[in-house]
Amino acid sequence: xxxxxxxxxxxxxxxxxxxxxxxxxxxxxxxxxxxxxxxxxxxxxxxxxxxxxxxxxxxxxxxxxxxxxxxxxxxxxxxxxxxxxxxxxxxxxxxxxxxxxxxxxxxxxxxxxxxxxxxxxxxxxxxxxxxxxxxxx
Amino acid sequence: xxxxxxxxxxxxxxxxxxxxxxxxxxxxxxxxxxxxxxxxxxxxxxxxxxxxxxxxxxxxxxxxxxxxxxxxxxxxxxxxxxxxxxxxxxxxxxxxxxxxxxxxxxxxxxxxxxxxxxxxxxxxxxxxxxxxxxxxxxxxxxxxxxxxxxxxxxxxxxxxxxxxxxxxxxxxxxxxxxxxxxxxxxxxxxxxxxxxxxxxxxxxxxxxxxxxxxxxxxxxxxxxxxxxxxxxxxxxxxxxxxxxxxxxxxxxxxxxxxxxxxxxxxxxxxxxxxxxxxxxxxxxxxxxxxxxxxxxxxxxxxxxxxxxxxxxxxxxxxxxxxxxxxxxxxxxxxxxxxxxxxxxxxxxxxxxxxxxxxxxxxxxxxxxxxxxxxxxxxxxxxxxxxxxxxxxxxxxxxxxxxxxxxxxxxxxxxxxxxxxxxxxxxxxxxxxxxxxxxxxxxxxxxxxxxxxxxxxxxxxxxxxxxxxxxxxxxxxxxxxxxxxxxxxxxxxxxxxxxxxxxxxxxxxxxxxxxxxxxxxxxxxxxxxxxxxxxxxxxxxxxxxxxxxxxxxxxxxxxxxxxxxxxxxxxxxxxxxxxxxxxxxxxxxxxxxxxxxxxxxxxxxxxxx
Numbered sequence: 001x002x003x004x005x006x007x008x009x010x011x012x013x014x015x016x017x018x019x020x021x022x023x024x025x026x027x028x029x030x031x032x033x034x035x036x037x038x039x040x041x042x043x044x045x046x047x048x049x050x051x052x053x054x055x056x057x058x059x060x061x062x063x064x065x066x067x068x069x070x071x072x073x074x075x076x077x078x079x080x081x082x083x084x085x086x087x088x089x090x091x092x093x094x095x096x097x098x099x100x101x102x103x104x105x106x107x108x109x110x111x112x113x114x115x116x117x118x119x120x121x122x123x124x125x126x127x128x129x130x131x132x133x134x135x136x137x
Numbered sequence: 138x139x140x141x142x143x144x145x146x147x148x149x150x151x152x153x154x155x156x157x158x159x160x161x162x163x164x165x166x167x168x169x170x171x172x173x174x175x176x177x178x179x180x181x182x183x184x185x186x187x188x189x190x191x192x193x194x195x196x197x198x199x200x201x202x203x204x205x206x207x208x209x210x211x212x213x214x215x216x217x218x219x220x221x222x223x224x225x226x227x228x229x230x231x232x233x234x235x236x237x238x239x240x241x242x243x244x245x246x247x248x249x250x251x252x253x254x255x256x257x258x259x260x261x262x263x264x265x266x267x268x269x270x271x272x273x274x275x276x277x278x279x280x281x282x283x284x285x286x287x288x289x290x291x292x293x294x295x296x297x298x299x300x301x302x303x304x305x306x307x308x309x310x311x312x313x314x315x316x317x318x319x320x321x322x323x324x325x326x327x328x329x330x331x332x333x334x335x336x337x338x339x340x341x342x343x344x345x346x347x348x349x350x351x352x353x354x355x356x357x358x359x360x361x362x363x364x365x366x367x368x369x370x371x372x373x374x375x376x377x378x379x380x381x382x383x384x385x386x387x388x389x390x391x392x393x394x395x396x397x398x399x400x401x402x403x404x405x406x407x408x409x410x411x412x413x414x415x416x417x418x419x420x421x422x423x424x425x426x427x428x429x430x431x432x433x434x435x436x437x438x439x440x441x442x443x444x445x446x447x448x449x450x451x452x453x454x455x456x457x458x459x460x461x462x463x464x465x466x467x468x469x470x471x472x473x474x475x476x477x478x479x480x481x482x483x484x485x486x487x488x489x490x491x492x493x494x495x496x497x498x499x500x501x502x503x504x505x506x507x508x509x510x511x512x513x514x515x516x517x518x519x520x521x522x523x524x525x526x527x528x529x530x531x532x533x534x535x536x537x538x539x540x541x542x543x544x545x546x547x548x549x550x551x552x553x554x555x556x557x558x559x560x561x562x563x564x565x566x567x568x569x570x571x572x573x574x575x576x577x578x579x580x581x582x583x584x585x586x587x588x589x590x591x592x593x594x595x596x597x598x599x600x601x602x603x604x605x606x607x608x609x610x611x612x613x614x615x616x617x618x619x620x621x622x623x624x625x626x627x628x629x630x631x632x633x634x635x636x637x638x639x640x641x642x643x644x645x646x647x648x649x650x651x652x653x654x655x656x657x658x659x660x661x662x663x664x665x666x667x668x669x670x671x672x673x674x675x676x677x678x679x680x681x682x683x684x685x686x687x688x689x690x691x692x693x694x695x696x697x698x699x700x701x702x703x704x705x706x707x708x709x710x711x712x713x714x715x716x717x718x719x720x721x722x723x724x725x726x727x728x729x730x731x732x733x734x735x736x737x738x739x740x741x742x743x744x745x
Contacts, residue, residue: 013539013543014566014569015543015546015547015566015569015570016539016543016546018566019543019546019547019550022550065535067708093535094535094536094538094539094542095531095534095535095538096534096535096538097531097534097535120538120539120542120543120546121541121542121543121544121545121546121549122542122546123545123546123549
């Protein structure tokens with residue numbers, strides 16, 4: 001069981017959110033789990049925390065297809081915020097469009113954070129998804 | 138007495154009108170008439186017997202011997218005189234005295250120069266004629282009306298292939314012509330020349346003695362004396378080879394002109410000044426002019442200056458550098474109609490190998506071009522549809538996968554969950570997921586319907602009436618939101634549209650305008666329609682919250698794309714509208730400004 005200070009779940013599908021929350025219970029110990037229905041809301045929350053010097057989420061579960069601001073746009077904005085703290089971002093999608101995978105590859109190279117790509121369905125959250133390996137280093 | 142007698146005798150001799158001389162037995166000149174002396178250029182004789190007659194006839198060495206035979210004879214001889222050579226003929230006969238004793242010779246001499254020269258001329262003329270006959274291979278024939286005899290010259294006989302001793306009769310001669318036209322014609326012509334003095338000159342078919350059919354050129358001409366035809370003279374010439382060659386040339390020409398005329402090409406021959414010297418039917422049809430109207434014309438007479446300049450430049454290149462243009466794509470505009478050609482221009486040489494113009498051939502490929510264009514359009518449409526299909530496949534897979542993934546996940550939870558409360562929660566979620574899946578399937582079905590049913594029957598629909606109808610059904614929502622609608626669409630605009638699609642398009646756009654209204658203003662929706670040459674444009678404008686198109690521009694018509702935080706936004710309406718419009722061959726665009734409003738422009742395609 002890993003203790004994580006803050007986790008963001010950004011997804012407009014309540015079932016997926018329910019699933020992630022449920023799976024987190026068994027692998028992570030976290031008192032600050034925030035849910036956002038789109039990228040815009042999540043971005044604004046991160047930005048506010050960053051400005052106020054409050055803890056930045058250690059782990060973000062990020063859906064790609066969302067209204068208003070999708071996962072990719074959220075990534076762009078987050079990278080632009082230039083946050084020094086390490087973040088593990090898990091992109092979660094049901095898309096099997098190879099274009100999405102290529103896009104992820106492109107982002108991975110220029111993203112200062114750990115960027116995982118996870119296809120739905122998810123049955124279990126690995127410790128790697130919570131940044132265990134990276135945190136150890 | 139004797140002397141007196143003799144003087145009388147010689148005096149008489151002198152006066153004889155015919156040149157006469159007397160020779161003694163020794164062949165010396167006793168005396169002669171003045172005319173004889175003149176002929177031989179001798180002075181008057183004084184009886185000294187000094188003039189030897191043998192000297193006067195130097196060519197006749199045997200004269201002496203002949204004189205001694207005492208028999209009459211004749212010799213022909215020549216003398217050089219001041220007015221040229223004279224031809225003479227002298228008659229020698231013995232001179233008897235009363236006792237029938239030979240005392241000498243009497244010589245009478247005629248000047249036959251004229252006759253000799255006439256003979257010579259006749260011989261020359263005969264020669265000329267013979268040569269002429271030989272060279273020209275023209276035979277002659279002559280018919281004597283009185284004796285009814287027909288005479289053929291040797292060449293005429295050769296033409297008939299009869300032996301040289303053959304003597305024809307008139308009916309035989311006519312029978313040599315081929316039965317039918319030739320024989321009838323020659324019979325008639327021969328009759329007319331005799332009776333009506335009509336000359337003739339014609340080509341007929343002869344069947345020779347050896348049975349060969351040969352073309353001959355025959356003429357006939359009456360020889361008239363005292364108003365009566367006495368003879369008929371004519372010529373005959375074997376023209377078989379020329380005639381056959383001419384026929385072959387004509388056949389070739391016929392073949393060539395048929396070929397050129399029947400080619401599905403526009404063919405023309407131009408001279409060095411680019412004037413048309415020959416045109417075929419195709420070329421005439423293209424210009425809608427006759428051959429006579431086109432010959433001698435250049436491109437400046439036929440086309441606009443711009444086109445003519447280009448064409449003339451091509452002509453000059455071909456004729457100057459002798460490089461043919463083969464299968465070049467060109468366009469010509471005639472009377473406002475553009476035709477695409479595959480044009481070839483080849484230099485044209487005269488028999489000496491010098492360029493004398495060019496031969497042009499143009500194939501009308503307008504219909505092929507049109508087909509090519511249609512094909513390109515079709516390819517564009519196909520690739521667009523293909524692209525749509527691919528993106529649709531991704532949407533489908535993504536949307537269906539997201540639901541099935543949820544099922545898998547929830548079922549996984551259910552398996553390991555023992556808490557009845559939690560199980561119930563999971564089961565609720567499962568049924569929710571199932572509802573979502575059904576809805577998604579419903580949506581996808583709608584889209585598939587639109588795209589697979591492109592031939593859904595279009596009808597002519599009055600735009601205004603349909604808008605009013607949709608607005609009435611939607612009036613409750615409009616009233617609730619305190620919306621105002623200005624419908625500027627004129628009564629007479631008719632669009633060709635699938636009825637259900639038109640309703641869906643109007644409803645979606647109007648309900649969007651209400652749904653995304655400004656927080657500060659009551660909705661104001663303005664509906665306009667403009668008819669133009671490109672079709673009908675329907676525009677629906679609102680004063681709502683607007684959308685940042687720089688940010689979302691390309692996504693606004695995407696499936697499940699929503700841009701405002703509204704619970705009832707599903708991101709399906711505009712996607713559906715776009716599919717419906719495009720399925721009918723139209724298009725939709727959007728203009729928007731945040732917090733000002735949005736305008737959707739719908740273009741209806743009236744063609745298909």
